[in-house]
Amino acid sequence: MDLAYTLVFTVFPYLCLTTFVLGHAYRYVTDRYGWTARSSEFLEKKSLWAGSTLFHWGIILTFFGHAGGMLVPQRVFDFFGISAGAHMTVAYWSGLAVGVAAFVGILLLAWRRLTQPRVRVVTTVNDAVTVGALIVVSGLGIYNVVFGHYNVLYTLAPWIRGIVTFTPEPMLMREVPLSYKLHVTAAWALLGFSPFSRLVHIWSAPVYYLLRRPIVMRRLTQF
Amino acid sequence: MKISVQIAMVLNLDKCIGCHTCSIPCKNVWTNRPGAEYMWFNNVECKPGIGYPKQWEDQERHRGGWELENVHLRLKAGGRTHKALNIFHNPDLPTIDDYYEPWDYDYQRLIDSPRRRHQPSVRPRSQLTGEPMDPKWGPNWEDDLAGLAETGPGDPNFSGLEMDAYLQFRDVFMFWLPRLCEHCLNPACVASCPSGALYKRAEDGIVLVDQERCRGWRYCVSGCPYKKVYFNWRTGRAEKCILCYPRLEAGLPTLCAHSCVGRIRYLGVLLYDAERVTAAAATPDPRQIYPAHLDLLLDPRDAEVQRAARSQGIAENVLAAARHSPVNALIKEWRLALPLHPEFRTLPMVWYVPPLSPVASRVASEETVDALDRLRIPVAYLANLLTAGDEAPVRLALKRLGAMREFMRSRRVEGRDDTKLLDAVELDPDTVEKIYRLLALAPLAERFVLPTAPAVTDDGIFRRQGACGLGDAV
Numbered sequence A: 001m002d003l004a005y006t007l008v009f010t011v012f013p014y015l016c017l018t019t020f021v022l023g024h025a026y027r028y029v030t031d032r033y034g035w036t037a038r039s040s041e042f043l044e045k046k047s048l049w050a051g052s053t054l055f056h057w058g059i060i061l062t063f064f065g066h067a068g069g070m071l072v073p074q075r076v077f078d079f080f081g082i083s084a085g086a087h088m089t090v091a092y093w094s095g096l097a098v099g100v101a102a103f104v105g106i107l108l109l110a111w112r113r114l115t116q117p118r119v120r121v122v123t124t125v126n127d128a129v130t131v132g133a134l135i136v137v138s139g140l141g142i143y144n145v146v147f148g149h150y151n152v153l154y155t156l157a158p159w160i161r162g163i164v165t166f167t168p169e170p171m172l173m174r175e176v177p178l179s180y181k182l183h184v185t186a187a188w189a190l191l192g193f194s195p196f197s198r199l200v201h202i203w204s205a206p207v208y209y210l211l212r213r214p215i216v217m218r219r220l221t222q223f
Numbered sequence B: 001m002k003i004s005v006q007i008a009m010v011l012n013l014d015k016c017i018g019c020h021t022c023s024i025p026c027k028n029v030w031t032n033r034p035g036a037e038y039m040w041f042n043n044v045e046c047k048p049g050i051g052y053p054k055q056w057e058d059q060e061r062h063r064g065g066w067e068l069e070n071v072h073l074r075l076k077a078g079g080r081t082h083k084a085l086n087i088f089h090n091p092d093l094p095t096i097d098d099y100y101e102p103w104d105y106d107y108q109r110l111i112d113s114p115r116r117r118h119q120p121s122v123r124p125r126s127q128l129t130g131e132p133m134d135p136k137w138g139p140n141w142e143d144d145l146a147g148l149a150e151t152g153p154g155d156p157n158f159s160g161l162e163m164d165a166y167l168q169f170r171d172v173f174m175f176w177l178p179r180l181c182e183h184c185l186n187p188a189c190v191a192s193c194p195s196g197a198l199y200k201r202a203e204d205g206i207v208l209v210d211q212e213r214c215r216g217w218r219y220c221v222s223g224c225p226y227k228k229v230y231f232n233w234r235t236g237r238a239e240k241c242i243l244c245y246p247r248l249e250a251g252l253p254t255l256c257a258h259s260c261v262g263r264i265r266y267l268g269v270l271l272y273d274a275e276r277v278t279a280a281a282a283t284p285d286p287r288q289i290y291p292a293h294l295d296l297l298l299d300p301r302d303a304e305v306q307r308a309a310r311s312q313g314i315a316e317n318v319l320a321a322a323r324h325s326p327v328n329a330l331i332k333e334w335r336l337a338l339p340l341h342p343e344f345r346t347l348p349m350v351w352y353v354p355p356l357s358p359v360a361s362r363v364a365s366e367e368t369v370d371a372l373d374r375l376r377i378p379v380a381y382l383a384n385l386l387t388a389g390d391e392a393p394v395r396l397a398l399k400r401l402g403a404m405r406e407f408m409r410s411r412r413v414e415g416r417d418d419t420k421l422l423d424a425v426e427l428d429p430d431t432v433e434k435i436y437r438l439l440a441l442a443p444l445a446e447r448f449v450l451p452t453a454p455a456v457t458d459d460g461i462f463r464r465q466g467a468c469g470l471g472d473a474v
Helices: A001-029 A047-069 A074-079 A084-115 A117-121 A124-149 A156-164 A177-194 A198-204 B023-031 B082-084 B106-110 B146-153 B190-193 B217-224 B247-249 B256-258 B272-280 B286-296 B303-311 B315-325 B326-333 B367-375 B377-384 B391-413 B420-426 B430-442
Strands: B003-012 B045-047 B066-069 B072-075 B104-105 B125-127 B174-178 B198-201 B207-209 B231-232 B237-240 B265-273 B348-352
Touching: A001 A156, A001 A177, A001 A198, A047 A124, A047 A156, A074 B072, A084 A124, A084 B104, A124 A177, A124 A198, A124 B174, A156 A177, A177 A198, A198 B082, B003 B303, B003 B326, B023 B198, B072 B190, B106 B207, B190 B198, B190 B217, B190 B326, B207 B237, B217 B231, B217 B237, B256 B265, B265 B315, B265 B326, B272 B286, B303 B315, B326 B348, B326 B430, B377 B391, B391 B430
Parallel strands: B003 B348
Antiparallel strands: B003 B265, B045 B174, B066 B072, B104 B125, B198 B207, B231 B237
């Protein structure tokens, strides 16, 4: 039993994280020309708006919610006078809002991919896997928020922090309900898969654009 | 003074016959690929009309180019904050239907068809989905004014004109407008690119998309007011006219210019002051942008300019090409060529000699204004197209063209130099002779004066000629 927990909650996450890091490096070196979001807005615009906007803003805020709520230990929140109960309440309502936005968004996008003939033409198997994985991960997340009612602050959160700080404690996951276990495992798998999908565009977020001069000049040779 | 080099093009609309020959080699060489079927880096539009993509000139719809906010330039589509907030769905992006849905024909059916009573026919099939389709719009759908009664009102160049009158058969007019990327001095596409993938080459001013840096954010497509950046729907990247830079570097003209049967195109070097570009683009009155644009161009024969250019490292062959530049003569010296829609504030670098056609026998000699106003193509329309509505530069160019014709006629037919015609347009017989030669007779070497790019320094290139190719290793 311990071995199973070690495999699923220590070995598997590190395997995925390794693939995540090395995979991005490999993809960037070998396939820079394929490094794009492969937007389909040019082919179909009307039904993209709601899905794309809901999903992207939802998933970004969900990411920051997870990072803020899980990676920061509860004793830091306690220090600032935010009790575990209050923390869970805030997490519940904000998580519900942004999580549902992301989930509804990805469902709309999947529906668009299936029903718009032009978009279907540019959809690859890889895209189908990506969208499927996003639906599973965000769907399980929503399920946990709505039906889970489980306090993750003293089991799941320390486990995640253990992974990130290279001090894994898989046994912390023993108490955690099955749906949470599935959610984190699917999320690791998606993380490991992402370097080989169109999700690489996340790393191209144009932060530098906010700072650079408007007109870019390049010199090929020195006369 | 920071001297920069720009390869510019001039198109003499007076001689364009709308044959689309320019578009074909361009298509065959550069956009004959999956995902690029709908792209025409060079296309020929029939004016009046709404063009390709539909209504590209209407920036209230497409929101391309720049605008002034108080005294500062900003992208019409909105600045950095607007882009950051709308990055997941670009509200101004045209869709492929604004260009056209590309189609092909299943010619195999003609070959495979069994023997029947009727001949087999081929049906158009969408190159997007492969489904049979009924084409309803295409890149030159409006050729020879087809459908003008329907599309004409969508042409913004009619502003200030009694449009209905010109849509009547009796008063209808037309001319062709070949279009390619303008390789602007103040390119809105470059400023719109979140990835910094678009750039302007310092050596020759060509605007390019770095295909390995483009992440497909699509803001260049909507940011370009001329709609000359295209989105490859298969690779998910932007592509655009590269002004055939591999040919230019070797001293050859672009494919569109080289193939032009009417010999309407001219290519050459311009020198301009890079430090004043932003100020010129931010000229408050749109009608003053063209003069400010002209003012940026430096005289390549001026000793001071040459000295400064040399000290800034501009090569001798580039300076020589600038001194013999046909485009500098047409644009700056003779004021015959005008920019396309200067009010977009991008300072475009493909210029147009306005069309005089159909040939009017008397333009210059008759009582000044009247003759020009009796030309079939209304001057106001040309002014809306080329000078933000200011008729004076268009009138000057047309009058000079007309005076040149009449002067040459007097010389050839009547055997005398009627210089009175020229005084009115401030030209002398020598200049007119030069204009006549460049516009009517000039061979390839005079129409295209292009410096070759410096070869990458490699001293061993001749020594290695005929060697096994493994270099110094063996």
